[in-house]
Amino acid sequence: MIIFLSGSINSGKTTIANLLKKEIPSTAHIEVDNINDIYDWLELKEAIPLNLKNTLCITMNLIEENMNVIITYPLSKNEYEFFNRNLPLDVQRFFFTLNPAIKTALSNRGSRELTKQEKERIKYHYSTGVNNPGFGITLDTTMHTPHDTINEILYYIEQREIRYKMED
Numbered sequence: 001m002i003i004f005l006s007g008s009i010n011s012g013k014t015t016i017a018n019l020l021k022k023e024i025p026s027t028a029h030i031e032v033d034n035i036n037d038i039y040d041w042l043e044l045k046e047a048i049p050l051n052l053k054n055t056l057c058i059t060m061n062l063i064e065e066n067m068n069v070i071i072t073y074p075l076s077k078n079e080y081e082f083f084n085r086n087l088p089l090d091v092q093r094f095f096f097t098l099n100p101a102i103k104t105a106l107s108n109r110g111s112r113e114l115t116k117q118e119k120e121r122i123k124y125h126y127s128t129g130v131n132n133p134g135f136g137i138t139l140d141t142t143m144h145t146p147h148d149t150i151n152e153i154l155y156y157i158e159q160r161e162i163r164y165k166m167e168d
Helices: 013-023 032-039 044-064 077-086 116-128 146-167
Strands: 002-007 027-031 068-072 093-098 137-139
Touching (some): 013 068, 027 032, 044 077, 077 093, 093 146
Parallel strands (some): 093 137
């Protein structure tokens, strides 16, 4: 199975991915922004399509090895469609967007100190709808603990698995 965790910067994607890995056996985590480090001299506009293609390739390799995959990235509608077009139809996929209130996303949480650039990027994400993209399941995590969010995601996954078994 593939789980996409989308949302703005500081929405909790990495924290949730790391916790989900502990709950779901044989799960790899691809943080798309880290792929960009391979060719950090490229402008972001040029790097994004390459990041997504590389993420797809890595995901396919992991699926071939019978692993589950969690992908963290603030997906746009076009990027969502790219993955849906290019991933095997027989692999379950889940798209979750973490959507805390903007005030929460703009706050320093844990040990992370947001930079001015990160705060501007968060505002941009919220103004362009990254936090509520209109596909998959959007979770208002404003009042959630990370474990509340994990439980909600696992509930949705379990419900889909129950429906698949009923259809067989």
